[in-house]
Amino acid sequence: MNRLTAALCATAVALALTGTRLLAHDVVVDQVIDMNIAVRGPQLVVHLHVPATALADANLPRLPDRTIDPSRARPLLAGIAADVARNLDLQQGENRFAAPTATARVGDDQKSVDVELVYTGGVSGSVSARLNAFRAVEGPARTDLHYSTATGSEQSLTVTGPPVRVQLDPSTLDVARQFIGRGVRAVFDSGDELLFLLCLLLPLRQPRLATALFAVIAAGQLGAMIIVASQSPMAPAAVTAAGMAAASVVVIAGLQNVVEARPARVMALAALFGVLSGVSLGSTVVASAPFGGSHTWLATISFVVVALICELWLGAVGWGTRLWLDQRRTPARTLSILGSVLIAHEAVHRVVDRGHVLAQSGAFDGDRVIIWLTLVWAGVMLCLALVNRLSADADASGSSLGWGAARSR
Amino acid sequence: MTTVVQSAGGSNKGGRERVGVLAVAGAVVMLVVAYLALSAGNTDSRRGLLPYQTLASTLPESDQQQFKALRQKLLDAEAERSRVSRWPSAESLGLPGAGYRWTRFDRGVVTNYFGQPTDASQPAWLLEIQEPEPGTAADPAPNDEEHHRLADGTTLHVYVWTHRFGGQLRAEFVAAPQNTGWAEVFAEVPNPVFAIKR
Numbered sequence: 001m002n003r004l005t006a007a008l009c010a011t012a013v014a015l016a017l018t019g020t021r022l023l024a025h026d027v028v029v030d031q032v033i034d035m036n037i038a039v040r041g042p043q044l045v046v047h048l049h050v051p052a053t054a055l056a057d058a059n060l061p062r063l064p065d066r067t068i069d070p071s072r073a074r075p076l077l078a079g080i081a082a083d084v085a086r087n088l089d090l091q092q093g094e095n096r097f098a099a100p101t102a103t104a105r106v107g108d109d110q111k112s113v114d115v116e117l118v119y120t121g122g123v124s125g126s127v128s129a130r131l132n133a134f135r136a137v138e139g140p141a142r143t144d145l146h147y148s149t150a151t152g153s154e155q156s157l158t159v160t161g162p163p164v165r166v167q168l169d170p171s172t173l174d175v176a177r178q179f180i181g182r183g184v185r186a187v188f189d190s191g192d193e194l195l196f197l198l199c200l201l202l203p204l205r206q207p208r209l210a211t212a213l214f215a216v217i218a219a220g221q222l223g224a225m226i227i228v229a230s231q232s233p234m235a236p237a238a239v240t241a242a243g244m245a246a247a248s249v250v251v252i253a254g255l256q257n258v259v260e261a262r263p264a265r266v267m268a269l270a271a272l273f274g275v276l277s278g279v280s281l282g283s284t285v286v287a288s289a290p291f292g293g294s295h296t297w298l299a300t301i302s303f304v305v306v307a308l309i310c311e312l313w314l315g316a317v318g319w320g321t322r323l324w325l326d327q328r329r330t331p332a333r334t335l336s337i338l339g340s341v342l343i344a345h346e347a348v349h350r351v352v353d354r355g356h357v358l359a360q361s362g363a364f365d366g367d368r369v370i371i372w373l374t375l376v377w378a379g380v381m382l383c384l385a386l387v388n389r390l391s392a393d394a395d396a397s398g399s400s401l402g403w404g405a406a407r408s409r
Numbered sequence: 410m411t412t413v414v415q416s417a418g419g420s421n422k423g424g425r426e427r428v429g430v431l432a433v434a435g436a437v438v439m440l441v442v443a444y445l446a447l448s449a450g451n452t453d454s455r456r457g458l459l460p461y462q463t464l465a466s467t468l469p470e471s472d473q474q475q476f477k478a479l480r481q482k483l484l485d486a487e488a489e490r491s492r493v494s495r496w497p498s499a500e501s502l503g504l505p506g507a508g509y510r511w512t513r514f515d516r517g518v519v520t521n522y523f524g525q526p527t528d529a530s531q532p533a534w535l536l537e538i539q540e541p542e543p544g545t546a547a548d549p550a551p552n553d554e555e556h557h558r559l560a561d562g563t564t565l566h567v568y569v570w571t572h573r574f575g576g577q578l579r580a581e582f583v584a585a586p587q588n589t590g591w592a593e594v595f596a597e598v599p600n601p602v603f604a605i606k607r
Binding site for chain 1: 463467469470528529531572573574576577590
């Protein structure tokens with residue numbers, strides 16, 4: 001058994017031992033709250049269509065078929081309208097609006113409540129609201145908001161997760177500040193970019209090659225972000241699948257370090273990672289751009305530029321650290337293999353975690369996605385091995401003819 | 410013959426390197442500071458919290474004020490408990506909130522101050538104070554939002570809870586608020602090492 005085979009076997013055993021088991025999950029469905037806010041002269045009118053499942057604390061009386069009992073629910077409706085208004089906490093600048101006229105009625109489908117809030121006293125400044133403040137029982141709450149200003153401009157956005165205050169129709173400065181923060185968080189919170197850059201820089205590389213690798217990643221990301229941003233929003237399952245594939249690329253990058261792959265193949269993998277990571281970042285831009293109101297372009301550019309600068313910074317720090325370790329005479333090969341196994345281990349967890357998310361979304365069967373991903377990578381490796389074998393045969397026959405053959409790593 | 414070899418710009422090179430190192434260090438610090446500044450107030454507020462817990466900063470403005478006032482009254486109650494060795498009545502404590510009716514309930518070592526709104530749409534509030542069971546070892550956790558100490562060193566576990574549509578609730582001792590729709594409110598995400606999991 002040669003050293004390469006031994007290293008591959010050791011890596012495979014390490015990854016197999018550190019892997020996790022797949023679990024099945026029930027499909028979770030969002031409880032969607034439709035909300036419209038419109039400025040009508042001196043009034044601000046808010047309409048909400050709230051599914052009964054998102055009013056868990058209201059204890060709405062139900063009929064045997066689980067629909068709302070309108071007659072018994074009637075005495076509770078005023079309280080529900082007041083609670084919705086209180087939790088929406090609509091503000092103008094730093095000041096709260098005066099209490100609105102709040103009314104509610106059971107929806108026509110008897111599975112929801114329609115709430116209307118009318119705020120009087122004029123709208124003169126920037127309006128903000130606390131969105132998605134609902135406790136749902138049959139799945140996470142999601143608020144789809146449509147805002148129409150007095151000038152006729154429109155803003156549509158979606159909020160999931162815990163309640164959050166959102167500024168409607170924000171100013172240029174607010175948008176720039178908000179999206180610089182979002183760009184930084186997208187890179188640092190995801191962690192895929194950090195793992196991949198570390199993996200690339202574990203083997204000591206020439207500055208020119210390191211720069212070229214970063215440029216390839218950045219180009220892939222930029223291209224994918226432009227394409228994703230110019231299309232209609234991607235399905236969340238497709239974005240998760242891209243994230244899962246990106247994490248699997250990190251695993252392969254770890255394996256490439258172990259087998260000391262040729263720079264051209266590392267470059268190809270970097271390009272693939274750039275594209276997959278760009279899909280995730282691009283979908284984040286698309287999903288968050290509506291929070292920029294009418295300044296969508298500023299929001300997008302701020303996000304993209306800051307995300308790329310953050311990655312460049314991560315790469316520079318990683319490369320500097322690797323150089324420093326080399327100057328301390330750290331055993332390069334041991335460091336590369338150990339570091340790669342650790343990173344690949346983390347990446348395997350990410351692949352499995354995202355598989356769970358996909359299984360929960362119900363768009364795909366989680367088991368099958370992971371099997372397909374594994375088969376694709378096995379196929380790629382098989383093809384490469386075949387190409388290597390054929391080129392080695394060609395080299396051998398070339399040598400026998402006196403052409404000479406040089407195989408560069 | 411002796412040849413003198415002069416190193417070309419040795420001190421200059423060292424100086425440049427120092428400047429370079431300082432510049433990179435400055436850039437790193439600046440980016441970390443920028444990241445922390447930009448992240449402040451924008452981080453995922455659920456991170457580090459259990460499903461029944463929430464941060465006061467994510468509540469409506471009026472609830473945030475009520476929470477602050479309650480935490481202040483809690484200190485007053487503890488001072489009174491240290492002084493007279495029993496928890497003050499709800500009336501004498503003067504708990505906050507216009508339109509709230511406060512009642513004290515005791516069961517074993519646990520004391521509840523239950524605030525029920527007269528307006529059904531307003532939230533109910535619950536101040537839960539747990540003294541150590543007699544004979545149990547002292548909790549070594551440092552003082553934080555959930556751990557307070559009386560003047561005699563007794564460690565208390567204290568919790569502030571809120572429940573929407575408080576007017577629909579019955580004013581009574583709440584044994585397990587986390588299982589009955591109550592949300593525990595924190596000013597900051599608790600330290601996971603000392604956080605009390607119920």
